[in-house]
Amino acid sequence: xxxxxxWHLERSAxxxxxxxERFRELERSGADLHGEARxxxxxxxxxxxxxxxxxxxxxxxxxxxxxxxxxxxxDLDPVLVAEARTRAGIDVVLGDLLTVPLDPxxxxxxxxxxxxxxxxxxxxxxxxxxxxxxxxxxxxxxxAGFATDRAYSPDDAxxxxxxxxxxxxxxxxxxxxxxxxxxxxxxxxxxxxxxxxGAEGDADVxxxxxxxxxxxDPPPRP
Numbered sequence: 630x631x632x633x634x635x636w637h638l639e640r641s642a643x644x645x646x647x648x649x650e651r652f653r654e655l656e657r658s659g660a661d662l663h664g665e666a667r668x669x670x671x672x673x674x675x676x677x678x679x680x681x682x683x684x685x686x687x688x689x690x691x692x693x694x695x696x697x698x699x700x701x702x703x704d705l706d707p708v709l710v711a712e713a714r715t716r717a718g719i720d721v722v723l724g725d726l727l728t729v730p731l732d733p734x735x736x737x738x739x740x741x742x743x744x745x746x747x748x749x750x751x752x753x754x755x756x757x758x759x760x761x762x763x764x765x766x767x768x769x770x771x772x773a774g775f776a777t778d779r780a781y782s783p784d785d786a787x788x789x790x791x792x793x794x795x796x797x798x799x800x801x802x803x804x805x806x807x808x809x810x811x812x813x814x815x816x817x818x819x820x821x822x823x824x825x826x827g828a829e830g831d832a833d834v835x836x837x838x839x840x841x842x843x844x845x846d847p848p849p850r851p
Contacts (some may be wrong), residue, residue, distance in 0.1 A: 630726060630728055631725060631753075632750040632751070632752070632753065634705065635653075635746055635748045635749065635750065635751065636705070636706065639740065639748075640706075642708055643648070644689050644839065645706050645709055648685075648698045648709070648711045648838045651727075652686055654759040656688075662688060663689075663692050664763065664803075664804040664805060665740070665742045666689055666690050666693055667804070667806050668772070668804045668805070668806065668817070669689075669693060669738065669772055670693065670698070672695045673698070673737055673770070673817065674737065676697055676698060676850055677698050678698070678736045679693055679699065679738045679739075679740060680700075680702075680731070680761070680764060681693070681700055681701070681702040681703070681739070681740050681742075682703055682726055682739050682740065682745055682761065683703070683705070683726060683743065683745030683748070684702025684703060684709075684713055684719075684721060685713065686712045686713055687702055687713025687715075687716040687719055687721060688710065689742050690702040690716070690719045690742065691713075691716040691717055692717060692722070694717075694718035695718065698718075699822075700717070700718075701721075701722065702720070702722070703721075703724050703729055704723065704724075705723070705724060705725045705726070710722075710723045715836050718719075726745070726749065726757050727749070727750065727753050727756060727760075731760055731764040732764070733763050733764065733838075734763075734764070735766070736765055736766065736769060737765070737766055737769050737770075738771070738772065738831055739764065739765060739769070739771045739772070740771075740772050740773075741761075741772070741773040741774070741775075742773070742774050743775075744774075744775045744776055744779070745773065745775070745787060746773055746781060747775045747776065747779075747781045748773050751781075752780055752849035754785065754786070755792060755793065758789050759793045761815065762794055762795060768821060768822065768823075768824040769821065770819060770822070771818075771819075771820050771821075771822075772817070772818070772819050773786070773849065774804060774815065774816065776815055777814055778814065778816060783800070783816045785819075787818070790820050794822070794823070794826075795820035795822065795823055796822075797820060799817060799818070799823045800817070801814060801816070801817040801819070802815055802816065802817070803815060803817065804817055814821050829851060
């Protein structure tokens with residue numbers, strides 16, 4: 630059995646319902662919620678296959694799909710997954726990032742936007758990064774953003790990215806690509822799997838609790 634994630638240790642179902650309602654209200658108010666999507670959309674090629682790791686309510690995944698990308702979201706919170714599945718154009722898997730099966734070299738990018746790395750089970754971060762590395766096509770990139778005041782620090786992430794094999798790591802302090810400063814309260818990391826890594830594979834995500842095959846580029850839902 631997997632160790633409990635920090636999300637499970639620090640959040641309840643009531644918290645998840647409150648989170649869903651907070652973002653519904655922000656959307657109704659017309660707040661700009663798409664800074665992450667603009668950055669990711671500019672960083673990847675048109676029509677990219679993207680894994681939204683820790684997709685939450687599906688806000689980012691749906692916006693990337695609207696911009697023409699083929700997006701699969703994965704999240705372990707059933708409340709958030711239920712909300713994400715109401716959004717058009719994306720496929721959403723209920724599963725743990727530590728264990729949900731990922732086919733090798735099946736995505737052009739992995740995005741972990743909202744504190745995903747710092748909510749993983751303690752000590753599993755490098756394993757999850759290794760799984761994302763393997764799921765990326767050579768030259769693919771991982772883009773992750775998280776708060777800098779958590780137990781898993783930017784230095785920890787940089788160490789683990791390098792140990793896994795990621796290269797060309799860039800650091801920013803916002804999704805608007807403001808320069809990184811050590812005193813920043815947020816970090817966005819953009820790293821690549823080397824082009825010459827030589828892996829091949831077909832896009833697919835699957836979990837035992839879901840149908841046998843969930844494609845990384847499924848036909849959009851109506």
